[in-house]
Amino acid sequence: MAGKRYPGGMSPTDPAAAAATASEEDWLRLDRQICFSLHAASRAFNGVYRVILKDLGLTYPQYLVMLVLWERGELPVKKLGEHLRLDSGTLSPLLKRLEAAGLVRRERSARDERSVEVRLTEEGVALRGRALQVPRRIVAATGCDLDEIRALREHLDDLTAALDTAAAEAMTADAAVPRAE
Template sequence: MATLRLEDQLCFALYSASRAVSSAYRPLLDELNLTYPQYLVLLVLWEDEACSIGQLGDRLHLDSGTLSPLIKRLEAAGLVRRQRSVTDERRVDVTLTADGRALEDRAACIPERLLGSTDADPAQLAALRDALTLITAEVYARNG
């Protein structure tokens, strides 16, 4: 039988871990003048070079109402460019600018700096990431 003790709740452990990790990222991202959600968008674009807002939403599990203002701020900062697709005018494509691409070099050290600030075992962290990815996929598959 499940208990209602706070310490027994997976959701609380995930919430606490997410807040702690986001907090640890903040000073590193402040150096780049980025918020954590903006960093996530750029991670996708550094990997894929260009994609639609819908594709970004799918990768980041964010809706367009959340993504649009984020992307507008990145565009105002000169890091990305938005444009209507030439093949489907309903679709808005997002691409990196030269400044957005150059920022990748400055951001490349962030994961290592973050891990260096803990004594966590990298193999255990990788296993945890993989387990969380699986749980996330299963929850989305069952609950939409």
């Protein structure tokens, strides 16, 4: 390991800070590893889905939308966004493309003209048949068995919950705390 130098104009101001800084150097190295792993894993998954979904003419986010619609049949953009944690800025153009592909229709709700109902076309429903093979191929690609997958999913959900909480707190804390000395 390549030694702990303090590059450039940056150096600790007192012995106590020096100890603390050494520890933070370790964390910085660890962070590099975690960042990479996470980012790489995320993109690797995306890549596998991309390859497999190409047959269906769907991107990964489009597949996510279709999965919801296949389960729920029809729902307003708002609800769709809540399920997927995506806002209209992402969903509007995506849905427009799905509509252009003939998989969904969008209609203003009669009861509330602000709302837009998204529903599958026959073609969209039919696509589900071809999509049934996707999960098996994904699972095969991971090389994990179902229990491992399930465990990973739970781990990820815990992490997401923690991160969401922390992000919310960090945002309010940003206003309160003068920010790391």
